[in-house]
Amino acid sequence: MNSKFTVSIFCIAASLMIMAFTIKKSNITTVYLIGDSTMADYANNYEPGKDYMKTRYPVTGWGQVFQQFFAKDSLKQVKNLIKTDSVFVDDRARGGRSTRTFFQEGRWRSVYENLKKGDVVIMQFGHNDGAVDKTERYVDVEGYKEFLRLFVSQAREKGAYPIILTPVARNFPWKENILNNAHGEYDKAPKDVATEMKVSLIDLNKASREFFTKKGQPYVTENYFMNLPAGVYEAYPEGQKDNTHFQTKGGVEVARLVFQGMKELNSNFKK
Numbered sequence: 001m002n003s004k005f006t007v008s009i010f011c012i013a014a015s016l017m018i019m020a021f022t023i024k025k026s027n028i029t030t031v032y033l034i035g036d037s038t039m040a041d042y043a044n045n046y047e048p049g050k051d052y053m054k055t056r057y058p059v060t061g062w063g064q065v066f067q068q069f070f071a072k073d074s075l076k077q078v079k080n081l082i083k084t085d086s087v088f089v090d091d092r093a094r095g096g097r098s099t100r101t102f103f104q105e106g107r108w109r110s111v112y113e114n115l116k117k118g119d120v121v122i123m124q125f126g127h128n129d130g131a132v133d134k135t136e137r138y139v140d141v142e143g144y145k146e147f148l149r150l151f152v153s154q155a156r157e158k159g160a161y162p163i164i165l166t167p168v169a170r171n172f173p174w175k176e177n178i179l180n181n182a183h184g185e186y187d188k189a190p191k192d193v194a195t196e197m198k199v200s201l202i203d204l205n206k207a208s209r210e211f212f213t214k215k216g217q218p219y220v221t222e223n224y225f226m227n228l229p230a231g232v233y234e235a236y237p238e239g240q241k242d243n244t245h246f247q248t249k250g251g252v253e254v255a256r257l258v259f260q261g262m263k264e265l266n267s268n269f270k271k
Contacts, residue, residue: 027084027085028084028086028087028088029082029084029087029118030088030089030090030114030116030119030120031066031088031089031090031119031120032090032111032115032119032120032121032160033066033089033090033091033092033093033124034092034093034102034107034111034121034122034123034151035063035093035097035102035123035124035125035165036093036094036095036097036098036124036125036127036128037061037093037094037096037127037244038093038168038244038254039091039093039124039168040061040064040091040093040094041061041063041064041091042056042057042059042061042064043056043057043060043064044064044091053234053235054234054235056235058226058228058233058247058248059226059235059245059246059247060246060247060248060251060252061091061093061246061251062168062246062252062254062258063089063091063093064091065251065252065255066089066091066255066258066259067088067089069259070087070089072085072086075087077263078259078262078263078266079266080266080267080269081120081161081262081266081269082118082120084118092107092110092111094107096137097125097128097137098125098129098131098138098139098144099125099129099139099143099147099148100129100137100139100143101137102125102147103147108150108154112154112155112158115158115159115160116158116160117158117159117160118159118160118161119160119161120160120161120162120163121151121155121160121161121162121163122162122165123148123151123152123162123164123165124165124166124204125147125167126144126166126167126186127167127183127244129143129144129186130144130184130186141185141186144186145189145192145193148164148189148190149193149196149197152164152193152197152199153197162199163199163201163202163262163265164193164194164199164200164201164202165190165201165203165204165261166183166187166190166191166201166202166203166204166205167183167187167190167205168204168205168208168254169181169182169205169209169212170182170183170243171212171217171220171225171243171244172243174217177213177216177217179212179213179220180209181205181209183205187205191203200265202261202264203261204254204257204258207257207260207261208254208257211253211257212224223247223249223250224246224247224249224250224253225242225243225246225247225250226240226242226244226245226246226247227240227242228240228247
């Protein structure tokens with residue numbers, strides 16, 4: 001066989017392989033998560049150089065376990081929202097951040113610069129925005145709304161699909177065996193922005209309160225939130241009492257609620 005012809009065939013084959021790899025690589029939807037500690041991924045180098053199992057476990061943000069809900073078979077249930085056959089969950093959530101500090105620290109800019117058409121941006125704030133006693137993170141309700149508007153509008157500029165979440169429930173206040181809203185106006189504000197901007201909303205506060213209520217306060221307190229006995233976990237030798245952050249079981253159940261919300265949005269999505 002002519003050597004030049006052989007080389008040409010080889011080059012064409014190599015080019016096709018590179019093209020196929022590039023197409024395959026680009027055929028991925030990135031689901032960006034922006035928010036606070038209840039959403040954060042503590043296992044993936046959250047604190048560089050520290051061993052999660054020794055310093056943090058079992059605390060689990062729901063975003064930390066969200067990837068498992070995007071198995072290939074599950075994608076059929078959100079096919080109107082996600083057009084590709086593969087999803088990568090990029091969890092940018094960080095503890096102690098409000099909408100304001102997430103923006104001011106350049107965390108949103110980093111997401112914005114990497115957004116591509118068809119990506120999804122799920123935003124869940126409110127826990128820290130409403131922390132009046134912590135001025136370094138506090139933002140009033142109108143400011144909270146304004147930053148949500150900014151995230152939505154800039155996501156849309158890039159052709160991404162924004163989804164606003166109301167803040168996930170805390171494990172209080174309970175009244176007559178029913179878990180009530182702990183977020184006040186910071187629960188209503190995302191709904192107002194979603195209505196105003198015609199953006200998709202998952203009412204995670206309501207969904208999580210209803211789910212926890214069905215499970216009951218004793219079970220939820222012991223199994224879902226970070227209420228730990230002494231001498232069991234290396235990171236918490238003296239135990240822990242925390243009714244905001246989740247153990248692994250709690251994180252998984254909240255992630256399931258968010259994915260359920262996506263399935264409901266999918267059924268109403270205009271193609």
